Every structure is written in structure tokens, then in C-alpha cells.
Amino acid sequence: QVQLVESGGGSVQAGGSLRISCAASGNTGSLTLMGWFRQAPGKEREGGASVYPRMDTTYYRESVKGRFTISRANAKNTVDLQMTNLQSEDTAMYYCAASTHWLVNPDKDALVDASYNMWGQGIQVTVSS
DSSP: OEEEEEEOOEEEETTOOEEEEEEEEESGGGOOOEEEEEEOTTSOOEEEEEEETTTTEEEEOGGGTTTEEEEEEGGGTEEEEEEOSOOGGGOEEEEEEEOSSOOSOHHHHTTOGGGOOEEOOOEEEEEEO
16 A cells, blocks of 8 residues: 655745656555656546656647656655746646556646546645736
């Protein structure tokens, strides 16, 4: 069993930056893929970024490419999301997610929530214009 706890959310003005972190505890040796998803009010949850830490491979949603950077510190069992040039449309509840599975087609499925079997409680990010 793995527990995921997010931290670092908050409010920022448009154009600003924010870094959110996810700390994993428990049976972390079983983890393969980790990612960040988000859900805005009235919208479906969508994948933002994910990382295969052992392969140093990352995946990003088109709308966040060049603005968001996902990274993982394996020794600390944390995965961070550095967000820059934030816009009002980035306002959402952000969720850390983890998987114990290896994806057959990660290019297609790394940002799909069904690919993950563990979730954090979520943390709010609000961007004001």
C-alpha cells in the first residue's frame, strides 16, 4: 500500500509560478509511473504531466508543455510539479497519482487516469487574473 500526500498549493496571480509536491510513503518500491492530474469545477479530470522515474521519461499535456516541469527525487520518494506562467485556466484541484503497472503504450496512456491505481487527496491551485 502506498500513501500520497500533496503539498504546496495556493493562490497566485496570472503569470506567476507555483511548485507543488507529492510525497509517497509505504511500499514505494512497487511504484512505476507517477503523475499529476487536475480537475477544474464542472470539468472532467485531466492528466497534466507524468514521469517514469526509472527511465527518466516524462509526458505532458499539450496545454502545459513549456510551462510545467515534472520531476521526481527517488531518494526522497517525492514528485514535484513546477508550474510557471500560470493562467486562470490552470485553476483546479491538482491530484498526485501513482501506478504499480507498466503501460503497454505510455505515449497514449500516461496521462489517462485509468492508468493509475493510487491517488492523493488533492490540493487547490487558484490563479487570479
